[in-house]
Amino acid sequence: MHVCGFSHVAVSWLEFQTHHSGRITAWKPSRWRNANGIRAEVKFVKPDEAKKLVTEEGYAVVDVRDRTQFERARIKSCYHVPLFIENKDNDIGTIVLRTVHNNFSGLFFGLPFTKPNPEFTESVKNQFSAGSKLLLVCQEGLRSAAAANKLEKAGFENIACITSGLQSVPPGTFDSEGKTELQDAGKAGLVTVQGKISAVLGTVLICKSYTYAGQTPST
Template sequence: MVIRAEVDYVDSEEAKVLVSKEGYAVLDVRDTFQYDRAHIKSCHHVPLFIENKDNDLGTILKRTVHNNFSGLFFGLPFTKPNPEFVKSVNEKFSTDSKLLLVCQEGMRSAAAARQLEEEGFQNISCITSGLQSVKPGTFDSVGKVELQDAGKAGLVTVQGKISAVLGTILICKLILSSSSHGYTLAFSFT
């Protein structure tokens, strides 16, 4: 007979209660890059995916394409499933442990929950929409950025800064050209 647990999906406030009052341990399943940028203080880290450094021809081609597109734009490493994921979790926790699984957007934690459920873990919760939905200050965190920003890297972050500068320049040009032609711009804040 196989006993299956139902994974609970909670928002960040409910997750905080699980950790602070119900004794759930936080298991971060993100890759090392995102974990190093920011993570919940005192969490355990077992990545569901690890960097793929294999050197067969197919992997080299896929890694090259990845690094030139999504790696460049989003700053994400080329990864593969961690073959030691379940074994590593089993070394840290018993199947009756209370676990809050976290990742950046909620997809990896849901996949990790399924694997752990199949292994017999029964007290599993995941944050709906992941750490990107956690407001600053909800959890004590460690890292260079806020938890919700740990997944942002690469040209996407640069693009955001460039867009802000260009928008400011365009607004200034509009204001200056309007005032030099005798127009008046009025702003109303209510």
């Protein structure tokens, strides 16, 4: 499975390493075959191609993002099966890691402290047969690729992912719901606040430059 592939069917050859925040941090080659002895495949498609898979070929959308991003924006009528879930364990090691996370990644990026969902594959299998057509979506494309890897090993044969994830989907491509656009669902925390402050400061500086030049900025 070539993560950087575009608009083609690619063979899945990767194992993924994950960070506690739920981000895929690395991957390595891993050769395997499914239960039938056939090497499974996954489609990596562009947003417009993904829309056709759903509307014309009957693919079901499975959103594998965490709960917070899913609640911010999601494709209508999708199924939510998170690849990572919030880690509320209370052992000393987890408490320390969660505190560090909340003071940095959680504060700046609005990311929850998560762990792999041990019931991910079974949850999908309880809702879909191995022959089901599934479009897996996440925010940046890496979690959906990792989810595809797991489901292929479990025997699923008709899987597609959006290259670069929902962040690359133009507004209006899918019917969506939530309080923001699909491509913005990953933005939160101080990064969002900083972006708004930068926009305001930029506007002020532009207005000031026009004032010094004796001009009035057009609206």
